[in-house]
Amino acid sequence: MDADLAQKVFGIFQNEFACSRSRLFKLVEGTSKDDNNRAVYRGIHDLDGNGRDEAHHLVKLVDNAFRRRGSTLLLQSVQTFDFHRRLSASEYRSPVAPSTISSKSACGHSNSDGSKGRL
């Protein structure tokens, strides 16, 4: 029953975000903020690009509606992330002891925020 409901809620977000791909996941194992025997879900939406922040407006509307229904369905949070990089097995380097690591020697180059620092 809860899975069916989650699918419906997922549909609301999927339609409104106008994304290229939407995936709904259910927590199987791991840390969670909810310990009240609720089923925990994550909807992950691939946005097409910039300018989708208005989706947060809809999220607020839905959140308010959820709250009016009581605690049956609880919207915990909405988080937005920018792509950073794809991980690759071929980039594996044998670990070295921390005493031999320095941010300068290990990275050689870093951007102002430290991202994509390895040449």
Place this chain on the structure above:
Amino acid sequence: MSGLDQCDEPGILLVLAKPTSSQHLSDFHNWYDTEHGPARLKLGKGYFSNGYRYKSRNEDSIWLAVYEMDRLSAGADPAYTTLRENRSLREQDMFEHKLSVVSRQFLQLQAMKGCSAKPSVRICIVNFCVESDAAQDVGTWYSKVSTRTSNA
């Protein structure tokens, strides 16, 4: 909630992490991109098929890693758990002094709409939980909301 080792369905491992200081950011990236992440992808077929990193737009210094898995039960396999039990000195240093893990979750895929050949430049994660007691009531409410939004 079923056990991870019993779940042979596809899913993802989702990890949110935060360097304890901006001074550790460069070390964090270097460690993650050349040791931690690649070590998981090196496990090969049946474990982690892809791994992507993202930066939060909502909170400073929160970094997300998403690993796609053909079967979630691989998260309970010794080949993977051994990686976590036998950390390198550098990895121990990261976890003990330079990094806090905000959350780490194995999530089973329930539904997918659309397709994506390459990683999206931006993703939005909606976190919610459901109580089954009044599901029908909320379902009725959903039908009204759905009608209204689709007509907007």
